Amino acid sequence: MLDVIRPDIQNLHAYAVQPSTGFIKLDVMENPHRLPPDLQAELGAxxxxxxLNRYPAERLDDLRAALARHAGLPEGCALMLGNGSDELISLLTQAIARPGAVVLAPQPSFVMYQLSCQLLGPRFVGVPCRAEDFALDRNALLDAIALHRPALLWLAYPNNPTGTLWDDEVIEALIAAMxxxxxxxxxxxxxxxxAxxxxxxxxxxxxxxxxxxMSKFGLAGVRIGYLMGRTELVAQVEKLRPPFNVSVLNAEAALFALEHEAVYAAQAAAIRAERERLFAALQALPGVTPFPSQANMVLARFPDAAATFAQLKARGILVKNVSAxxxxxxxxxRLTVGTPEENSALIKALQP
Incomplete structure (x- = not known):
């Protein structure tokens, strides 16, 4: 029966999620903070x-409107919902997937850009970042745009897994070229x-x-992504969106979070402060090179990443080995920024 499955699918590896029960979980860039107990009870109510007996309907309109206000959606633009960003990446890839279409992205970057192309048909072209600092290689990207004439250019801002907030002047040059x-x-x-x-x-x-x-906002378990663009452009991508792709429970949880966005803003501020503490601690370790980050993780090069990963896991701490x-x-x-207590445990476990 496997013969009916496409050979390229059979050769793919499924996305692996590390078992995490009993571990300090610093491997998937989650917000480590939960809601205060009183808000947990209010959300439960x-x-x-x-x-639950009804399909999502007008409540999704309420969520779109709330997200538009939260983000400051510009006039003349529209917003569409996705079941996380992953679905939106697939829908955009599907939307431009004409014969010969090319998708371009710097690398290393989010793996779903390339995977969506493998599954849906466009040819993916990755352009390596600068080796010394993971900055965009302006000339290489401009050359790739001129050569391949891509239908879609992905720019993760900040980037994953490097945390890099790329140079604005380079981005403007790429936008002009595209x-x-x-x-x-x-x-x-x-x-x-x-910033x-x-x-x-x-x-x-x-x-x-x-x-x-909203995953990094603090709702990784709720799976809400959103895409903003000119109204006429979003309307075309919207045609590909599966009906009822966001559940009523997810929508209600997201609306509740937006009503309490000050709580999540305080959590983000705490994470930013802890990121700087973790970065400084990594800088002080012999042989370790951390890279500046504007995300909720820090990428660092170790003398032996596999050995350090195993050492941390043996001490009950999960991080992500991105070497391959x-x-x-x-x-x-890649080290996710956790709570102050979790970061202290990580820093202690990394000491020689």
Whole structure:
């Protein structure tokens, strides 16, 4: 029966999630903070009143409107919902997947850009970042745009797994080069932790879209992503969205969170402060090179990433070994910023 499955699918490896029970979990860039008990109880009461016998309907309109207010959606733009950012990546890839279409992205970056192309048909072209600092290679990217004429350029801002908030002047040059070829999508999954965003680019450029998620906001378990762009452009991608792709429970939880966004903003501020403490501690370790981050993780190169990963796991701490993701990530671990107590435990476990 396996013969009916596409050979390329059979050769893929499923996304692996490490078992985490009993561990300090610093491997998947989650917000480590839960809601205070009183808000947990209030949310539970809200969810218990949701009509689970009904398909999602007007409540999704309420969520779109609330997210538009939260993000500051520019005039002339629209917002569509996704079941996390992953679904939106697939829908955008599907939308541009004409014969010969090319998708371009710097590398290393989020693995779903390339995987969606493998599954849906466009040819993926990855352009390596600068080896010394994971910055965008301006000339290499401009050359790739001129050569391949991509229908879609992904720019994660900040980037995953490096945490890099790329140079604005380089991004503007890439947007200008793409205006006669296709779309530029700014993937702002880590926007709550970054010093800058791309909403002004959305206002100025009709071929720029901005994608965000509530996962890093603090709702990784709720699976809400959203895509912003010019109304006429979003309307075309919206045609591919499965009906009822966001559940009534997820929508209600997201609305509740937006009503208490000050709580999540305080959590993000605490994470940013802890990120700087973790970065400084990594800088002090002999032989370790951390890279500046504007996300809720820090990428660091170790003398032996596999040995350090095993050492941390033996001490009950899970991080992400990204060494095999791309040659530029050789001996690199990605460390999610946790609570102060979790970060202290990580720092202690890394001591020689």
């Amino acid at each position: 809200r969810l218990s009143a949701v009509a 205006q006669h070829h296709g779309l530029v999508v700014m993937d702002e999954a880590y926007q709550p932790f970054a 800058r965003d791309s909403l002004e680019r959305l206002r100025r450029h009709p071929h720029v879209m901005v994608m965000r998620t 993701m791309h040659p530029l990530l050789h001996n690199c671990l």
